[in-house]
Amino acid sequence: MIGKQTKGRGFRKLLDYLESRDDAKLIGGNMSGRNARELAREFRLSRQLNSDADRVVYHVSLSAAKADKLDDEKWNEIGSRYIKEMGFDANQFVIFRHHNTDDDHIHIAASRIRMDTGLLVHDSWDYVRSEKVLRQIEQDYELVQVQGSREKLNRTPSTGQIRRIIREQSEYDTGKRDTPPERTIKEQLQQTIDTASVDNPQMPILIWRLQLAGISCNDLQY
Structure with a gap:
């Protein structure tokens, strides 16, 4: 399983993209909104807790190996576990599943602002932490063990x-x-x-x- 992380400033543009892909499906998260407009409005709640924070949008895509067969329920379970183990245990997040490429994958959009403290999730060494979380998920769910794309490049x-x-x-x-x-x-x-x-x-x-x-x-x- 390969994970790619980015950080940004605006939720609405990202949510519009996630919702607009062919066969896009909202499969999980901890938010009540059911479309990009509703979710963007809901994400403003966390932003109000730390109006001075910059780059509060956390976006990660998780791609499974071609041999792995995962349904919506399992993808939701994996996505929820990943985001929480990356330190987003008190944060808003939503999970979309996409089928618009050959690789089965999900996208997670999350607020980096914690709902309990209003502070940003610490992001130092986040690539290293992500790789460690993914390798453990592969083992626990008996998925194909892969090298991260950045690890291969390095x-x-x-x-x-x-x-x-x-x-x-x-x-x-x-x-x-x-x-x-x-x-x-x-x-x-x-x-x-x-x-x-x-x-x-x-x-x-x-x-x-x-x-x-x-x-x-x-x-x-x-």
């Missing part, structure tokens, strides 16, 4: 890096270079992160391990 050398490796390997084979090609910085960084996170530690422990390895977490982008 582990793939660029065209320039591939050319450098090929050139250095050729130079090494012909004796023009004393050492074999070095791994890319990205590969070295990824291996360090994989080693530090092998036992799924709490975030402070992971940060501490990376710092011991000479990696400043302020330089990492997720």
Whole structure:
């Protein structure tokens, strides 16, 4: 299962999009509105709790592997669990299911403003947290285990890096270079992160391990 997250400022445009797709279906959430207009009006309730907040709209799409067969009830269960485990346990949210692509998927639109405190849901390391939640959902629901799209991209050398490796390997084979090609910085960084996170530690422990390895977490982008 692959998740893609974005944040924005306006609910109505997003809701209009979610509602307008072919075969779009509202399958879950914790709101009473049944269309984009009603839902947008309802989302204003949370916005009034923190009028100074910016980028209060949280939008995530969850796509299942082609081999996974999920009905509306199961998708609603997965979507509700995902959003709550991402820290939106006191927030307004709604779930739409779409069939307009080859991939079975849902969209979740949520307010980042908590209804109990009026504060924004903390979003640091949200990509890392999302991947952890999705991997656990795959296990619990016996779904196909996949790599996140960003994880695949991060582990793939660029065209320039591939050319450098090929050139250095050729130079090494012909004796023009004393050492074999070095791994890319990205590969070295990824291996360090994989080693530090092998036992799924709490975030402070992971940060501490990376710092011991000479990696400043302020330089990492997720």
